[in-house]
Amino acid sequence: xxxxxPQHSPLIRLRDIGKIFLTDEIETHALADINLEIQRGEFxxxxxxSGCGKSTLMSILGMLDTASSGQYELxxxxxxxxxxxxxxxxxxxxxxxxxxxxxxxxxxxxxxxVALPLTFRENINKAERRERAMDALTSIGIAHRxxxxxxxxxxxxxxxxxxxxxxxxxxxILLADEPTGNLDSKSGxxxxxxxxxxxxxxxxxxxxxxxxxxxxxxxxxxxxxxxRIVDDPGLQEVARIRERASSFKSAIx
Numbered sequence: 001x002x003x004x005x006p007q008h009s010p011l012i013r014l015r016d017i018g019k020i021f022l023t024d025e026i027e028t029h030a031l032a033d034i035n036l037e038i039q040r041g042e043f044x045x046x047x048x049x050s051g052c053g054k055s056t057l058m059s060i061l062g063m064l065d066t067a068s069s070g071q072y073e074l075x076x077x078x079x080x081x082x083x084x085x086x087x088x089x090x091x092x093x094x095x096x097x098x099x100x101x102x103x104x105x106x107x108x109x110x111x112x113x114v115a116l117p118l119t120f121r122e123n124i125n126k127a128e129r130r131e132r133a134m135d136a137l138t139s140i141g142i143a144h145r146x147x148x149x150x151x152x153x154x155x156x157x158x159x160x161x162x163x164x165x166x167x168x169x170x171x172x173i174l175l176a177d178e179p180t181g182n183l184d185s186k187s188g189x190x191x192x193x194x195x196x197x198x199x200x201x202x203x204x205x206x207x208x209x210x211x212x213x214x215x216x217x218x219x220x221x222x223x224x225x226x227x228r229i230v231d232d233p234g235l236q237e238v239a240r241i242r243e244r245a246s247s248f249k250s251a252i253x
Contacts, residue, residue, distance in 0.1 A: 156187030
């Protein structure tokens, strides 16, 4: 694998990403010409109507799926065409996931659920896994429930546990796919306040949501329609900078 790029480069860079699903010899173009950069410390929200490709894009960002075309760089690594084992290693160290359905394991305690991602890292022993899991639970204010099981917690509390599990591996980016989708408005607001606090503390977040109330927590909004990004202030700013640089170059030449 390539060496990590300098800190000033984007954490994520997508170039001309496309995704085609083949079903009974019928091509479905889920994504087309996706260009996206996410800087370290940003809180980016991806929104758009149902079926526009948000979750497909999130699956590619999270390395749960591969693009049909284009280039994906994560933290200086070209990850789009890695083998499955390398992809799994990068996914486990660089990315934290928060899903709509919590995805907690019912017969494991909260502490065991949070520590689970660390079991795939050979250099972390059981005692350290436990310590780091407790630290993660403490950071989101639910350490007092460490010995409970998921069924003993409310939906909002379960999602907080899911956030702790996503954070325990100290990932480069946290991906949250409709994290409030199964919650009432009060619990959803609490989870978004938690994510906002993580961002303010320096975490990089990418959120998919259909709810404009929660999109407003993000520092940058990306809007999708029919598998394409149709509005992205980040790319617009890059275009303006390039235009100014071109004008300056012309003026002095």
